Amino acid sequence: MADEHAQATAVRTAAHAIADRLAAEKDHLTDLDSAIGDADHGANMDRGFTAVCDRLADLESDDPAELVKTVGVALISEVGGASGPLYGGSIMKASQELEGGVTAETTVAFAETYLETLQARGKANLGDKTMVDAVTPAVHTYKKSVETDELSPLEALAKAVDAANRGLEFTTPLRAKKGRASYLGWRSVGHQDPGATSTLYILEELLAVAQDELGEMGDIERDATADVDPSDVQVREESETEAKDAVDTAATEDTDTEVQD
Amino acid sequence: MKKLINEPSSVVDEMLDGMVAAHPELARLEGTEVLVRADGPVEGKVGIVSGGGSGHEPTHGGFIGDGMLDGAAAGEVFTSPTADQLSEMIQACDAGEGVLCVVKNYEGDVMNFETAIEMAEMESDTTVEYVITNDDVAVEDSLYTSGRRGVAGTVFVHKVAGAMAHQGGDLEEVKRVAQKANEHAGTMGMALTSCVTPEKGEPTFDLSEDEIELGIGIHGEPGTQRTDVMGADEIADHLTEAVLDDLDLEDSTEIVTMVNGMGGTPLMELYVVNRRVTSHLEAAGFDIWDAWVGDYMTSLDMMGCSITVMAVDDELKELLAYPVETPGLTVTGNQSGGA
Numbered sequence: 001m002a003d004e005h006a007q008a009t010a011v012r013t014a015a016h017a018i019a020d021r022l023a024a025e026k027d028h029l030t031d032l033d034s035a036i037g038d039a040d041h042g043a044n045m046d047r048g049f050t051a052v053c054d055r056l057a058d059l060e061s062d063d064p065a066e067l068v069k070t071v072g073v074a075l076i077s078e079v080g081g082a083s084g085p086l087y088g089g090s091i092m093k094a095s096q097e098l099e100g101g102v103t104a105e106t107t108v109a110f111a112e113t114y115l116e117t118l119q120a121r122g123k124a125n126l127g128d129k130t131m132v133d134a135v136t137p138a139v140h141t142y143k144k145s146v147e148t149d150e151l152s153p154l155e156a157l158a159k160a161v162d163a164a165n166r167g168l169e170f171t172t173p174l175r176a177k178k179g180r181a182s183y184l185g186w187r188s189v190g191h192q193d194p195g196a197t198s199t200l201y202i203l204e205e206l207l208a209v210a211q212d213e214l215g216e217m218g219d220i221e222r223d224a225t226a227d228v229d230p231s232d233v234q235v236r237e238e239s240e241t242e243a244k245d246a247v248d249t250a251a252t253e254d255t256d257t258e259v260q261d
Numbered sequence: 262m263k264k265l266i267n268e269p270s271s272v273v274d275e276m277l278d279g280m281v282a283a284h285p286e287l288a289r290l291e292g293t294e295v296l297v298r299a300d301g302p303v304e305g306k307v308g309i310v311s312g313g314g315s316g317h318e319p320t321h322g323g324f325i326g327d328g329m330l331d332g333a334a335a336g337e338v339f340t341s342p343t344a345d346q347l348s349e350m351i352q353a354c355d356a357g358e359g360v361l362c363v364v365k366n367y368e369g370d371v372m373n374f375e376t377a378i379e380m381a382e383m384e385s386d387t388t389v390e391y392v393i394t395n396d397d398v399a400v401e402d403s404l405y406t407s408g409r410r411g412v413a414g415t416v417f418v419h420k421v422a423g424a425m426a427h428q429g430g431d432l433e434e435v436k437r438v439a440q441k442a443n444e445h446a447g448t449m450g451m452a453l454t455s456c457v458t459p460e461k462g463e464p465t466f467d468l469s470e471d472e473i474e475l476g477i478g479i480h481g482e483p484g485t486q487r488t489d490v491m492g493a494d495e496i497a498d499h500l501t502e503a504v505l506d507d508l509d510l511e512d513s514t515e516i517v518t519m520v521n522g523m524g525g526t527p528l529m530e531l532y533v534v535n536r537r538v539t540s541h542l543e544a545a546g547f548d549i550w551d552a553w554v555g556d557y558m559t560s561l562d563m564m565g566c567s568i569t570v571m572a573v574d575d576e577l578k579e580l581l582a583y584p585v586e587t588p589g590l591t592v593t594g595n596q597s598g599g600a
Contacts, residue, residue: 073345073380076343076344076345076376076380077343077344077345077346078343080340080341080343081340081341081369082368082369082372084343084344084373085344085372085373085375085376086372088344088376089344089372089375089376089379089380092376092379092380092383093379096383120375121372121375121376122372123407
């Protein structure tokens with residue numbers, strides 16, 4: 001396994017990079033949220049990641065799982081509203097997947113648990129115009145890139161960020177079905193989802209830090225003992241296709257119905 | 262708007278300090294907005310906890326005591342407590358027999374409690390169950406919920422679960438009776454005036470002098486219907502009918518009723534309403550076993566009331582009559598939880 005200290009440093013650096021990015025995008029996120037929510041997403045995420053950096057500074061640990069868990073707990077206690085339990089709770093739960101160390105396989109497990117927890121907590125499906133719309137394609141792409149295409153985690157993460165970006169773009173024409181924006185009904189159409197937007201910013205910063213800190217093909221290694229079941233991969237590919245179809249369909253349906261209105 | 266408030270941002274903190282000063286049997290978990298029993302956790306007993314936004318007093322902290330809640334978390338006004346504080350509360354109220362969380366059905370409350378339960382289970386070997394209350398018959402989906410809202414009927418759930426836990430019921434039994442109470446209860450509310458939140462300092466919605474709002478929630482969210490003002494009897498009939506339509510009870514069912522004040526209603530008016538609710542239900546052929554009247558689940562200073570009807574069997578009657586002494590509710594052994 002790669003040097004734990006290097007991984008811990010990467011987690012800390014990533015937290016700071018995300019905090020800086022969210023501080024810079026605070027007003028933009030608030031504007032997006034003003035249009036379809038309650039105008040506090042920018043301030044909440046900024047406050048949350050400031051607290052993340054403070055808590056990480058107080059924590060003397062080189063254990064990546066513990067550091068990531070601390071990120072989750074800080075967001076739970078500082079962000080509030082729905083984004084606190086959604087972001088923080090999902091990160092906290094998924095951090096358990098890293099307890100055996102950070103490898104290509106455990107990062108895939110982290111991503112999958114993050115998505116599962118997010119969906120269980122928010123009861124949102126793909127196409128509901130929530131952060132799930134950015135996270136789902138990112139997680140499926142990351143998993144497929146690592147397991148089927150045998151790309152390095154760094155290359156896989158780059159593809160996942162692209163996928164999240166496409167997912168985010170899909171949210172604009174959608175009608176919100178979950179969260180505060182759903183109360184606007186059709187009036188939510190035409191606005192980009194704030195939660196999916198902050199999700200993309202976080203993923204972009206993770207990628208940038210991973211590229212800087214972990215280098216080409218990286219310090220994240222494959223766990224040679226973990227066998228990938230080819231049939232499992234097949235199933236996942238199908239579900240990824242279904243996921244994309246679902247977003248397409250949702251987008252089409254909503255646009256059509258809007259015209260009928 | 263004139264208020265007995267220093268700073269809007271400190272109102273919850275100062276209220277909790279004031280509650281502890283008045284009721285030394287309550288204690289505040291350090292660094293949190295959580296109240297617990299000063300003598301807790303109680304050995305050999307399932308812990309019962311609740312929580313939610315502030316502004317509903319005496320819910321939730323006012324129902325902490327022997328035979329009812331072991332802990333209650335206070336969020337900001339009308340805002341869910343955060344999951345880390347809920348998790349601390351759960352762990353502080355676990356004496357080894359597990360903890361039941363009673364959660365009103367609001368998206369923020371449910372998400373934060375679910376996250377808190379995961380946190381508590383990661384950080385300790387606590388066993389946690391939860392029950393979501395949704396007794397409001399006014400709406401299916403609302404501004405803050407998918408599904409029905411949890412409102413005044415939640416107090417019956419607290420009472421029943423607390424009594425079962427006090428008698429030594431295990432976590433499964435306690436959860437069962439809590440769910441049973443919730444399933445048998447229906448509530449419908451109305452407002453004469455809007456509430457005023459400390460941060461905003463002015464009414465959340467506008468109601469003119471000759472209008473009332475029916476089907477309101479407990480956070481100043483809109484009701485289902487705005488009508489011309491009616492007399493007390495007419496309002497009581499309307500609310501009672503709405504609850505009966507939903508519960509669909511058989512004739513001569515035994516019931517317990519609650520006429521709950523929304524915070525700004527004189528007790529005199531609540532009794533006027535209760536008079537009509539009682540005669541209405543008796544005329545409809547129901548057997549009123551007990552009638553609660555008072556402020557149990559308020560919405561800050563809103564004027565108005567809600568009416569709750571719960572069908573009771575021998576088990577629920579015994580649990581409701583079980584003695585309890587809390588700041589917000591005292592039952593001495595016979596019936597009557599009324600104020």
